[in-house]
Amino acid sequence: MKFNVTACFSLLLAATSGITFAQSAWPTKPIRLLVPQAPGGSNDIMARSVGQFIAERVGKQVVVDNRPGADGIIGTDIIARSSPDGYSILMASAAFVQNPAVRKVPYDPVKSFDWIGKLGNGPTVLTIGQSFAVKDVKDIVALAKAKPGHITMASAGGFQHFVSALFRSMSGADFTIVLYKGGFPAMIDVMGGQANLTIGSIVQSIPHIRSGKLKGIATGSLKRAATLPELPTIAESGVPGYDAGNWWALAVPAGTPAAILNRLNADIASWVKTPETQKRFATEGAEADLMTPEALRKAIPVEMAKWVKVAKDAGMKSE
Secondary structure, three states: OOOHHHHHHHHHHHHHHHHHHHHHHOOOOOOOOOOOOOOOOHHHHHHHHHHHHHHHHHOOEEEEEEOOOOOHHHHHHHOOOOOOOOOOEEEEOOHHHHHHHHHOOOOOOOOOOEEEEEEEEEEEEEEEEEOOOOOOOOOOOHHHOOOOOOOEEEOOOOOHHHHHHHHHHHHOOOEEEEEEEHHHHHHHHHHHHHEEEEEEEHHHEEEEEEEEEEEEEEOOOOOOOOOOOOOOOOOHHHOOOOEEEEEEEEEOOOOOOOOHHHHHHHHHHHHOHHHHHHHHHHOOOOOOEEEOHHHHHHHHHHHHHHHHHHHHOOOOOOO
């Protein structure tokens, strides 16, 4: 039997061209951007902004899908089990690397995901409702020590669980951490006086501080926030060394084609550089911090190790 080299080469070329065409044609349908937290929080706010920009760039709808539960683990697992075809994206945040420090997760945080890139960082702020009659961090800590378990901290779990538990541990006060399904529901109860305080991202908190519904007490980074320079840091207000912030990045199921990762990384880099995003970051307290897929892949295990140590030192457990 004769072996037709020319015919085989033509078939191989056709197959290769088909693969190239399929990749270059992406996307051909709407893209799901899953937020593993409730609407209204900083992760949701960030997802809707970048999702709209990506939709305009790729010419297909980006549907923001909120799947809160289990401190973000439920939604994260949905993406880990999704097809690696570029149509399922996760809005990841600091909770992604913090959760494995206190509980077993149903996915491998390192091996189950590829990364599109990091968007930025979000400093935190401690806020109270207008009916909570305290002036500063020292007042809050003193009251919590005088009445153990009486002061309630509203938390969305995940990232807020960590920063709240760290504050409780480092201040030496006995706060009661009350878990909510999202950052916005937690803030609603603080505004209404059902909870005393919350530590959340400046991005989600600052509109309510400016409207007067929340009162800003102190920020959570080691240096004062540029958007709230009048507020002292928690570290300079009686809890030395306190430093906790959020971050946002986009992840996809492991095995997603590199061409899609690189294209989306270029898109989010363009989004960060737009005057609208720059203005929004400056106004809301976010800080741009772009990272390539490769750099972020290396950073994730380092971040995980950091929070394992924090959890151990603070005696944190899943709440």
